[in-house]
Amino acid sequence: MQNHSDSDLLILDNPDTPQPTPLSPWRILVVDDDEEVHNATRFALSGVHLLGQPLELLHAYSAREAEQLLLCETDIAAILLDVVMESNDAGLRLAERIRHDLGLHDLRIVLRTGQPGYAPEVDVISRYDINDYRTKNELTHDRLLATLTAALRSYQQIHALNTTRQSLRNIIDATRDLLSRGDIRSFAKGVLVQINSLLPMNQGGLIVVRTQDETHATAGMHMLAASGPFQPLIDRPLDALNDREARALIQRAFVEQSYIHGVGAYALFFPGSSYQLVAYLHDSQDEPIEDDDLRHLFCRNVSLCLDHLSLIQRLQHTALYDPLTSLPNRTSFLDTIEQHIGQRDPPEHLAVLDVDHFNTLAGTIGTEMADRVLCALTKRLRAAFSGEPVHLARIAGDSFGLIGPEIYLQPQRMHTLFANPMEVGDLSLPISVTTSIVPLDEHIDSSLAALTAAFTALKLAKQRRRGGTQVYTNDMSREQLARITLMHELRTADYARDFFLAFQPQFRLIDGVLTGFEALLRWRKPDGTLVPPGQFIHIAEYAGMIVRIGAWVFETACRHLRQLLDEGWRDLGVSVNVSVEQLRDPGFLLMLERTLTDTGIKARSVEIEITESMAMQEIELTLDVLERVKGMGIRIALDDFGTGFSSLAYLQRLNIDRLKVDRSFIAEISRSAQSARIAETVAQLGRQMNLEVLAEGVETPDQVARLVQMGYHSVQGFLYAKPIAFAELSNWLTERDKPREH
Numbered sequence: 001m002q003n004h005s006d007s008d009l010l011i012l013d014n015p016d017t018p019q020p021t022p023l024s025p026w027r028i029l030v031v032d033d034d035e036e037v038h039n040a041t042r043f044a045l046s047g048v049h050l051l052g053q054p055l056e057l058l059h060a061y062s063a064r065e066a067e068q069l070l071l072c073e074t075d076i077a078a079i080l081l082d083v084v085m086e087s088n089d090a091g092l093r094l095a096e097r098i099r100h101d102l103g104l105h106d107l108r109i110v111l112r113t114g115q116p117g118y119a120p121e122v123d124v125i126s127r128y129d130i131n132d133y134r135t136k137n138e139l140t141h142d143r144l145l146a147t148l149t150a151a152l153r154s155y156q157q158i159h160a161l162n163t164t165r166q167s168l169r170n171i172i173d174a175t176r177d178l179l180s181r182g183d184i185r186s187f188a189k190g191v192l193v194q195i196n197s198l199l200p201m202n203q204g205g206l207i208v209v210r211t212q213d214e215t216h217a218t219a220g221m222h223m224l225a226a227s228g229p230f231q232p233l234i235d236r237p238l239d240a241l242n243d244r245e246a247r248a249l250i251q252r253a254f255v256e257q258s259y260i261h262g263v264g265a266y267a268l269f270f271p272g273s274s275y276q277l278v279a280y281l282h283d284s285q286d287e288p289i290e291d292d293d294l295r296h297l298f299c300r301n302v303s304l305c306l307d308h309l310s311l312i313q314r315l316q317h318t319a320l321y322d323p324l325t326s327l328p329n330r331t332s333f334l335d336t337i338e339q340h341i342g343q344r345d346p347p348e349h350l351a352v353l354d355v356d357h358f359n360t361l362a363g364t365i366g367t368e369m370a371d372r373v374l375c376a377l378t379k380r381l382r383a384a385f386s387g388e389p390v391h392l393a394r395i396a397g398d399s400f401g402l403i404g405p406e407i408y409l410q411p412q413r414m415h416t417l418f419a420n421p422m423e424v425g426d427l428s429l430p431i432s433v434t435t436s437i438v439p440l441d442e443h444i445d446s447s448l449a450a451l452t453a454a455f456t457a458l459k460l461a462k463q464r465r466r467g468g469t470q471v472y473t474n475d476m477s478r479e480q481l482a483r484i485t486l487m488h489e490l491r492t493a494d495y496a497r498d499f500f501l502a503f504q505p506q507f508r509l510i511d512g513v514l515t516g517f518e519a520l521l522r523w524r525k526p527d528g529t530l531v532p533p534g535q536f537i538h539i540a541e542y543a544g545m546i547v548r549i550g551a552w553v554f555e556t557a558c559r560h561l562r563q564l565l566d567e568g569w570r571d572l573g574v575s576v577n578v579s580v581e582q583l584r585d586p587g588f589l590l591m592l593e594r595t596l597t598d599t600g601i602k603a604r605s606v607e608i609e610i611t612e613s614m615a616m617q618e619i620e621l622t623l624d625v626l627e628r629v630k631g632m633g634i635r636i637a638l639d640d641f642g643t644g645f646s647s648l649a650y651l652q653r654l655n656i657d658r659l660k661v662d663r664s665f666i667a668e669i670s671r672s673a674q675s676a677r678i679a680e681t682v683a684q685l686g687r688q689m690n691l692e693v694l695a696e697g698v699e700t701p702d703q704v705a706r707l708v709q710m711g712y713h714s715v716q717g718f719l720y721a722k723p724i725a726f727a728e729l730s731n732w733l734t735e736r737d738k739p740r741e742h
């Protein structure tokens with residue numbers, strides 16, 4: 001016997017839910033090879049009602065005949081089964097087939113036998129789920145009624161439970177199917193399919209979606225899925241449905257937000273947070289859906305799936321659109337590029353448009369206003385390209401991407417768009433953009449490659465001139481590849497083996513006394529190639545390696561100086577170049593301090609060089625860190641001076657010790673009056689601000705003469721000495737025959 005726990009039964013709010021409609025008879029199969037038994041049973045049960053329903057008897061005279069009957073008849077509730085027929089265990093074999101082969105589990109089996117000696121084993125009774133076992137003699141009229149009543153009650157419960165189980169399983173399947181649907185159209189179709197299998201109906205149906213609460217009765221209602229005669233109505237507004245009654249039923253379902261049963265049709269309502277659905281179904285049988293609980297459960301599940309769909313769609317939207325401008329974002333733009341890549345003859349063009357000095361602008365007017373500038377800019381772009389086959393996206397803070405035929409993306413046109421200032425609030429802001437263009441031809445094989453190419457060209461464009469345009473060429477990609485290779489090699493470099501420092505001597509101009517060295521990093525790759533710092537320092541900065549490399553340089557420079565001092569060379573200092581990325585590193589000051597302690601080098605023997613243009617990039621950060629460096633007693637030099645745009649105010653606040661005038665001015669000093677003037681002005685500036693002034697790149701005695709006139713303090717350049725690998729420095733020093741102590 002099956003055992004049902006209370007919780008199983010709780011699923012059925014109404015335990016006899018799917019019972020046969022009132023007065024449909026219980027069907028009972030009598031199987032016996034003895035005609036007498038059939039007659040007696042017929043007699044005993046004639047006119048009897050059990051559990052409020054009449055009985056209908058079916059008769060079979062052998063196990064085989066019974067099996068045939070069971071194959072074509074449905075809804076048989078109980079079987080009175082003789083054990084001994086064709087063979088001694090024909091009845092038991094049939095019981096086995098009923099449960100295992102025919103899969104009839106609801107059916108109740110009552111075994112009967114003439115001889116008590118043929119009673120089945122207990123385990124057979126439980127294996128075949130036998131309801132009762134009686135000898136024929138025992139089955140008197142009353143006993144037979146009692147046995148059958150018990151069997152039918154048990155059938156009723158098991159059948160109800162199994163029907164509900166199946167429906168629940170169907171609902172779970174339906175839910176699974178609906179959860180996998182990514183858009184509302186496919187979802188609606190799925191609902192229709194699921195309704196079809198859960199509630200078979202034969203005359204077609206419709207799924208109507210309402211997106212917004214509008215005042216007009218049918219506004220916002222669309223037929224998203226349809227079957228049967230309704231199929232041509234897919235995607236049409238509800239008004240296109242000619243059947244007035246059907247329309248009214250659907251509207252009622254939306255208004256009353258519930259299940260409505262009409263004449264020959266019904267409507268199911270599915271509420272949701274973004275969408276509401278009504279399923280309208282034609283039903284030829286004109287029977288209301290019987291099971292309220294299952295219907296509720298189904299509707300509730302569909303609603304939950306509907307909300308799930310809205311959530312997924314919202315997530316997708318956030319994942320693919322920029323919340324500020326509502327333009328597609330970078331991810332979505334990469335997809336668009338991918339779709340346009342295969343398009344040859346002529347290839348589409350990709351343009352990236354970058355707002356010049358946007359960060360400075362944002363710093364001046366505030367983030368909120370800057371956001372408004374971006375929105376205004378988006379509006380201008382949208383207006384300009386509306387109606388054209390151009391896709392727009394916001395791909396980074398102040399960079400916009402465009403894809404379309406070349407003719408629409410002419411540089412001149414893009415720049416003219418910003419000829420007039422941007423009006424934001426009370427402000428009228430002149431804006432310029434730098435652009436890059438990449439033809440999506442056969443050299444570009446992925447969206448990422450396209451975007452990388454665009455940014456490579458953009459970087460070049462910016463280096464040349466803000467407000468300009470650079471069209472991408474394949475040379476750039478070769479350069480890029482070379483840079484990527486170099487980056488990889490740098491990442492795997494063994495500093496102790498591959499790096500070394502060259503020390504370039506620095507001298508006091510008036511008496512030619514050697515004051516110290518600038519430490520310059522050298523990288524010799526394992527294959528022996530020497531890579532100049534101009535080629536790899538910016539890669540190290542870009543790839544986040546400069547902090548580690550910079551620390552290595554500083555430590556090594558200090559250790560070298562220690563060695564020189566230990567060898568007896570006196571009054572020498574060392575200058576180390578430092579990138580602004582290092583200043584950003586929170587461990588920078590600690591690294592300086594630790595190195596000085598470890599090497600026993602005095603802070604005032606060490607100078608750090610910051611290039612002027614870098615120092616001006618993040619002025620507040622630079623001021624702060626340099627102040628602390630200064631506090632430690634380390635000297636500070638402003639490198640490549642004259643090439644940046646230092647304002648005097650900042651220069652004063654920077655509290656530096658030394659200006660290193662860029663070698664381009666020194667090189668031109670005797671040829672260009674302007675360069676000479678700059679070199680002279682810097683010298684005056686230094687005097688006024690009480691700073692030491694050093695000339696870099698001194699190559700000729702003529703230059704020296706001019707520098708002396710101008711009042712320069714110190715010099716460094718090939719005329720005096722090239723950078724010397726540290727390993728050879730002691731020799732060089734000895735050669736110069738500098739007096740040694742002891």
Ligand code: C2E
Nearest residue numbers: 520521533534537553577578579697698699716717718723
């Ligand atoms: P810099 O700091 O301005 O260094 C001076 C550069 O000018 C050196 O080039 C030096 O070899 C070169 N130079 C010196 N005298 C003369 C001369 O008379 N004529 C000419 N034509 N050139 C001269 P180098 O070693 O190739 O370094 C280039 C740049 O790389 C450096 O410019 C510096 O900005 C950077 N750098 C070098 N080492 C490091 C380092 O350890 N860390 C960082 N962050 N940057 C470094």
Ligand code: MG
Nearest residue numbers: 518577609639
């Ligand atoms: Mg330098």
Ligand code: MG
Nearest residue numbers: 639640660696
């Ligand atoms: Mg320099």
